[in-house]
Amino acid sequence: MIKIGITGGIGSGKSTVAKLLNVLNYPVYSSDSRARVLLKENKQIHEAIREAFGDCVFDVSGNPSRALLADLVFNDENLLNKLNTIIHPAVRNDFNEWIKTQNSTLVFKEAAIIFEHGLEKELDAVWVVDAPVQLRVDRVIKRSGLTAQQVHERMNNQLDAELLRQKANLIINNDDEHALIPQVINAVNSIL
Numbered sequence: 001m002i003k004i005g006i007t008g009g010i011g012s013g014k015s016t017v018a019k020l021l022n023v024l025n026y027p028v029y030s031s032d033s034r035a036r037v038l039l040k041e042n043k044q045i046h047e048a049i050r051e052a053f054g055d056c057v058f059d060v061s062g063n064p065s066r067a068l069l070a071d072l073v074f075n076d077e078n079l080l081n082k083l084n085t086i087i088h089p090a091v092r093n094d095f096n097e098w099i100k101t102q103n104s105t106l107v108f109k110e111a112a113i114i115f116e117h118g119l120e121k122e123l124d125a126v127w128v129v130d131a132p133v134q135l136r137v138d139r140v141i142k143r144s145g146l147t148a149q150q151v152h153e154r155m156n157n158q159l160d161a162e163l164l165r166q167k168a169n170l171i172i173n174n175d176d177e178h179a180l181i182p183q184v185i186n187a188v189n190s191i192l
């Protein structure tokens, strides 16, 4: 089985590429959506979060609140690291379990964070989705209602786009000049 990581900065188009791969019938593991499910359902994660952050980050239904956690860790690197040491290993294990249930020769893992934690070692290649900064900002504003400043703050907490491009095994240019679908199809064909 060939495992390909799909990564890129905020608003680059990772999820869009993941959706295209899904349409092409390839299994795609979405780290972000699985992290949300695990945060909601995994009792071990709940206990670890209670121990690390206390009851104040739990909502009335007894689940950890993503909004409260996000507020708490935003701009606090220590707390963010603390949360990541709970969530990231759980997602990593979950991905490894998911792989066992797949019978495709080619599978994908979409994740905002791959190189930051050396996860490329567990993958056969990593594709980086990229687009010009202003386009990414505009797309995220349109999608989420965040301000330009908030998008830039999130970008500043991520790996620099140029570094990502250097580390990539393949770059998908999701700008207004290169058509996305042929790039994705060619990328798949290049490894099959």
Ligand code: ATP
Binding pocket: 008, 009, 010, 011, 012, 013, 014, 015, 016, 017, 112, 139, 140, 143, 174, 175, 180
């Ligand atoms: P995030 O890291 O914030 O989750 P992402 O890298 O997964 O972002 P997407 O969610 O795929 O990025 O794309 C961001 C927004 O831009 C979405 O609303 C998406 O529909 C839009 N978008 C992505 N690619 C294109 C494109 N080629 N043309 C027009 N809109 C696009």
